[in-house]
Amino acid sequence: MKVYFVSDGTAITAEVFGSAMLSFFDVKIDTKSVPFLTTVDKAMGFCQQLEEDAKSGEVPLVFYTISDHIIRDKIQASCGHCYNLFGDLLSPIEKALGVPARPTAQKAHGIKEGVYDGRIDAINYALANDDGCSVKNLEEAHIILLGVSRSGKTPTSLYLAMQYGIKAANYPLNEDDFESNGLPKVLKPHKKRLYGLTIEANRLHEIRTGRMAQSKYASLKQCRYEVAEVEAIYRQERILYVDSTHLSVEEISTKVMQDMELERHRA
Amino acid sequence: MKVYFVSDGTAITAEVFGSAMLSFFDVKIDTKSVPFLTTVDKAMGFCQQLEEDAKSGEVPLVFYTISDHIIRDKIQASCGHCYNLFGDLLSPIEKALGVPARPTAQKAHGIKEGVYDGRIDAINYALANDDGCSVKNLEEAHIILLGVSRSGKTPTSLYLAMQYGIKAANYPLNEDDFESNGLPKVLKPHKKRLYGLTIEANRLHEIRTGRMAQSKYASLKQCRYEVAEVEAIYRQERILYVDSTHLSVEEISTKVMQDMELERHRA
Numbered sequence: 001m002k003v004y005f006v007s008d009g010t011a012i013t014a015e016v017f018g019s020a021m022l023s024f025f026d027v028k029i030d031t032k033s034v035p036f037l038t039t040v041d042k043a044m045g046f047c048q049q050l051e052e053d054a055k056s057g058e059v060p061l062v063f064y065t066i067s068d069h070i071i072r073d074k075i076q077a078s079c080g081h082c083y084n085l086f087g088d089l090l091s092p093i094e095k096a097l098g099v100p101a102r103p104t105a106q107k108a109h110g111i112k113e114g115v116y117d118g119r120i121d122a123i124n125y126a127l128a129n130d131d132g133c134s135v136k137n138l139e140e141a142h143i144i145l146l147g148v149s150r151s152g153k154t155p156t157s158l159y160l161a162m163q164y165g166i167k168a169a170n171y172p173l174n175e176d177d178f179e180s181n182g183l184p185k186v187l188k189p190h191k192k193r194l195y196g197l198t199i200e201a202n203r204l205h206e207i208r209t210g211r212m213a214q215s216k217y218a219s220l221k222q223c224r225y226e227v228a229e230v231e232a233i234y235r236q237e238r239i240l241y242v243d244s245t246h247l248s249v250e251e252i253s254t255k256v257m258q259d260m261e262l263e264r265h266r267a
Numbered sequence: 268m269k270v271y272f273v274s275d276g277t278a279i280t281a282e283v284f285g286s287a288m289l290s291f292f293d294v295k296i297d298t299k300s301v302p303f304l305t306t307v308d309k310a311m312g313f314c315q316q317l318e319e320d321a322k323s324g325e326v327p328l329v330f331y332t333i334s335d336h337i338i339r340d341k342i343q344a345s346c347g348h349c350y351n352l353f354g355d356l357l358s359p360i361e362k363a364l365g366v367p368a369r370p371t372a373q374k375a376h377g378i379k380e381g382v383y384d385g386r387i388d389a390i391n392y393a394l395a396n397d398d399g400c401s402v403k404n405l406e407e408a409h410i411i412l413l414g415v416s417r418s419g420k421t422p423t424s425l426y427l428a429m430q431y432g433i434k435a436a437n438y439p440l441n442e443d444d445f446e447s448n449g450l451p452k453v454l455k456p457h458k459k460r461l462y463g464l465t466i467e468a469n470r471l472h473e474i475r476t477g478r479m480a481q482s483k484y485a486s487l488k489q490c491r492y493e494v495a496e497v498e499a500i501y502r503q504e505r506i507l508y509v510d511s512t513h514l515s516v517e518e519i520s521t522k523v524m525q526d527m528e529l530e531r532h533r534a
Contacts, residue, residue: 001364010521013287015533020280020332020375021353021360024368033531035521061363065287081363086288088355093288096328096348097268101291108287109517119516123422127394155390158425162516249386249429250376254277254302264300266282 002053002060003031006046006075008067010109011035017085018063043071047078054079065108119267122161122168129169130154135186138169143260144190145170146234147197148226149217150207152244152252156197159253165267166257178229183237195256196234196241201227203245269320269327270298273313273342275334277376278302284352285330310338314345321346332375386534389428389435396436397421402453405436410527411457412437413501414464415493416484417474419511419519423464426520432534433524445496450504462523463501463508468494470512 003022005014011033022029037043053060062080066072076082090101129137131154138144143160145153149172157168177184187194201224208218216222234241242255257264270289272281278300289296304310320327329347333339343349357368396404398421405411410427412420416439424435444451454461468491475485483489501508509522524531 010517012517012521013283016280016283016375017352019533021356023375024353024357025360025364025366026369027364027366031532035525059363061360081359083356083359085284086291089288089350090291092348092350093292093328096326097292097294099292099294102293108283108290109515109521111513111515111518120422123425127397127421130394154394155387155429158390159429162422162426162429246378248376248378250277250279251378254279254376258302265298266286 001027001029001058003029004034004046004050004060004062004064004080005031006034006037006062006064006066008038008071009035009065011065012109014063014065014085021063037066037071038068040071040074043074047074050078050080118165119162122165123158125167125169126154126157126161130157132171135171138186138190140167141169141190141193142167142262143193143195143256144168144187145195145197145256146173146187146230146239146241147199147244148173148204148230150204150211151197151199152249153197155249156244156252156256159249160256163253163266164257164262164264166262173230173233175226177233178226182233191237191239193260194237194239195260196230196239197244197252198227198231198234198241199243200245268294268296268325270296271301271313271317271327271329271331271347272298273301273304273329273331273333275305275338276302276332278332279376281330281332281352288330304333304338305335307338307341310341314341317345317347385432386429389432390425392434392436393424393428397424399438402438405453405457407434408436408457408460409434409529410462410523411435411454411460412462412464412523413440413454413497413506413508414511415440415466415471415497417471417478418464418466418497419516420464422516423511423519423523426516427523430520430533431524431529431531433529440497440500442493444500445493449500458504458506460527461504461506462527463497463506464511464519465494465498465501465508466510467512 005011005018007014015033034046037046050060060080062082063085064075065085094100128134145157145168147153153170157170160166160168171187201220204223204227205218205220212218240259242252244252272278272285274281282300301313304313317327327347329349330352331342331349332352361367395401412424412435414420420437424437427433427435438454468487471490471494472485472487479485507526509519511519
C-alpha cells in the first residue's frame, strides 16, 4: 500500500503522526514524503501522481498538514484516501483555548529564534564532550552519561541535544576505573548529574564484535566483566541507570529525562 | 495554559503532533510531557494532577496516544480538555486498508530490528567523517555536505543520520581551496553526491564572532569573501546548494533529501 506524507513544510509532523498511526496495522507499506508542497501547481502534479497510483493498483493513503485551504481542497478532492491531520481537532481546540486559530502558515519545524541556537550549542557541546575527551566543561552539562564503551552514550547525548537542546556530556567507564576504586575523581563533584547506561553482556559482545572481532575488547568474558563492574559502581554510588539493550535512542532519552527530571521541550 | 503530552510510550508522537497543532494559536503555553503512562495507578495520579491544575486556574489541555482502553477511558473521563490523537482516524483507516487495527501496544518510537543498527552506523559514520577529518570512507557516503566553517554541515549530517539513517559526510571548504582552483581533488570522484550549504555573510559573521570574536576568521570581510567564493564553486561545478540562514536543521535536511532524491524513511 502506497502512503504519502504531505505538507507545505518539512512533512515531519505528517511523517511522525502517520507512521505512528500505521504501526497499528499489519500491512506492507511503501511510504513517501512530499515536503514543501506550497503551490496549486505542485498540488495538481501530486494529485496526478495519485491518479496514476490508483490506476496501477491500490488507492494510496495520504496524510497531510497544509495551511492553504485552496491547496488543501485540491488534495482532499483527489482520488486518494486523504486525511487532514489537523482538521478534526482545530475547532475543539479553538473552543478550549477561547481563541481562533491563526490563518498564517504553520511552521512546526521551522526556525525558532533563541531556541535554535540552544540546540546548535547543545550539539557542539555533546561533540566536544563525547567519550570523556574533555572534562573541563563538565559544570556546563545538564547531564553526564556514564557507561562502558558501546553502551549507547553517544547517540543518546546527540539525540538529547538535537531534539531538546539538552547539554549531555558522556564519560566512558573502563577497566582502569574498575580497578581503581570505582567512580573517577573528576566525576565526583558532579554526582547529582550522573546517569548510567548499561547493556546485556551478550548484546555488548555482539556490537563490539561488529567493530573489532576476535579482540579481548569484544570477548564475551570481557563484556561480562565490564557490565558487572559498571553496574556495581552505579549501585554503590547510587547512580540511576537504565538498560539500553532493548530500547531505541528515543526510549533511552525519554527515560533519562524522566528519571533526571530534566525540562523537556522540543526545540 | 498548561498542556500535557501523554503516552504509554515515549510521548514523542503526542509532542510532535500537539506542538504542531498548538503553533496555530497565539497563546502562552506551558507544556509537559508524560511518557510511559502504562498503568491505571499512574493514570489516576495524572488525573489528580489535572484536577489540581484546574482548581488553581485553567483547565489543562491533554494530547494523548494510549493503547490500553481502560487507561484511555480514565484520562478521557478526567477534568482536562483531552484529545485522543489516534481516535478519530483509526476507523476510517481501517476501512481504507480493509484490515482491523491490531489491539497490541503501539510502539512508534521503540526499537526496530535492522533499522536501528543502520541509524547507529549512520551516526558513527557522520562523526567519523565530520569536517573532512577523514576522506577514506567517502565512497560509503549517501551524501557529502560542503560548506564554509559554521554554515550548518555538522548538525545537518547528524540529523540525517539520527532521523533517517542516511550516511552524510561533511567537508569544509576554506581559503586553501578557494586559492587553488576550487573543488578539492579528493571530492571529484564523488561529484554526484556533493551538496552545498551556504549562509548570508552577516549571519556567518555573527556566528563566528560568538566563537572567536575579533579574529580574522570572524570578520565580516572574511565571511563575505568565503561565502562569495564557495557559491562561485557551487555554480561553477553545478553543485546543488541551499542557503541555511533562515532554515532550521529539519528544513535544511528536508531540502537536501528532496534535492538529492534520497530515500526518506524515518528510522
